[in-house]
Amino acid sequence: MMHGGGYTVDARIRWPEWLPWIAALAGFFLLPEYLSLGARILIYILFALSLDLILGYAGIITLGHSAFFGLGAYVAGIVSAKLGITDAFVQMAAAAAAAGLLGALTGAVILRTRALTLLMLTLAITSIILEIANKATWLTGGADGLSGVVVAPILGAFRFDLFGRTAFLYCLAVLFLGWLLARRLIYSPFGAMLTGIRENTQRMHAIGAPVYWRLVGVYTLSAVMAGVAGALLTQTNQFVGLNVLGFEPSGELLVMLILGGVGRLYGAFIGPVAYLIAQDLLAKQFPEYWYLGIGLLLVAVVLFARGGILGLIDKWMPFSKPAASAKASAR
């Protein structure tokens, strides 16, 4: 069974769930020279979490999730570089709102379709946004990217420093909130309902769920989360480039999530960590083998470890399994 919420599951946080946060804090103190990679990983975890919500729980397949990430990244950058608003939370709120709006509008159009059609439509949307970002040079800087992004000290106190300490902790704090919300959602009746849609859409219709609206709703939520992740990327890099949009970041994200484990919440944590660290170690040294290696790894995961890395961990370590509580039946 996949990791998920539902009515028979104990939703309390179990101790292994604190490990990622302990590891992140340990990394902050022990590996100061890797903080920018660390921040990138944290951002991609948030991005992957947003994808897991729709792919892993609601069963919406997409190759266009970068549309929301990229839009969030650009909106945060434009709000700063063009409008001169340097408050980090205002930039983020603008990014979230824009991404959410795009999610609601495009979701309303495409979520009546399924499978390959849906996949192609999501891809088309992020490609269109990429093309717009490329052409609207006056606004986005086009192929040169958008620089001149300024972020005022967070809460007026924490300045973005050269070593990336503030950036790391800022991303960590936002990710922590995102995780809390996502976790709540997954264990809630709403999360159970999403799982129902993924498991059997026909039956969800028959029990009176307006499936389409529910999908638009979760798609919008997920877009907001991806937009926030995009804003974080802009704020920590103080720059946005075209590489946040289009197929490549979407595909990469999908690979990370599949690698980590889809529909398991923490697959979204493990995937980006494994992928981005491997990329940092290997991609520069063996650029010609990097994608070949990733491709082979994906094939291996799909053939032998459908649950991704987390699925393997579950198999070997019983503690990480969600305890179907005996209390539910006793109640």
Add this chain to the structure above:
Amino acid sequence: MDAVLETRSLCKSFGALTVAQNIDFRLRPGERHALIGPNGAGKTTFVNMLMGALRPSSGRILLGGDDVTRAPQAQRVKRGLGRTFQINSLFRNLPVLDNVALAVAERRRIALRMWRAAGSYKEIIEESTQLLATLGLAGDLTTPIVDLPYGKQRLVEIAIALGLRPRVLLLDEPAAGVPSAEAERILQLLEKLPPEIAILIIEHDMDLVFRFARRITVLVQGEVLLEGTPQEVARDRRVHDVYLGEQHHG
């Protein structure tokens, strides 16, 4: 008394194949009505149209006197329509309890709650548990459907629909594929359902049909051949010719 569910000249064709021809059908409150007919007669298609899973080619559907011909499934369910599937349509990887709780949560309008854990909604869990207990599934609450014997899966089909507290229940061959002893048990459970629920049952086993139904509609190639009491249907020569005579099972 007024019909809770009614169709007027309902038609449906898939290309050249006509599967519903001017079906005029009335179901009264609390009625026990059977829909019979040979394989491929269009019985499931009829249920799908009543539910809103399929658009009729023409004709009207009235639920509680209101035209719902174009209403989406969700709206019809909110107005008291529930169904089961001829071929199991369950949440296969979810526990039995969740299968029912999802329906109960929809009915009680808590399916959009995003903050509290699903497991903390005691009223949902209690209601689902009680419902499953009345169907003899109290011992299987946390069992995923995939690990449940087929006969019990058929009961979960019914339990999900009952979780909606329907005014009108459409049962598409509830005992399809189960051995006759178990089919008998399913029928006993159906006989115990609250009398105010109007039930339309599709069933091939004539003994069960004659025992359960007060009215029977015979559908042949999308057309209503006859509607009447079990006695009238049993006496009718045409029914014997097209239906009762041959040996078959769905």
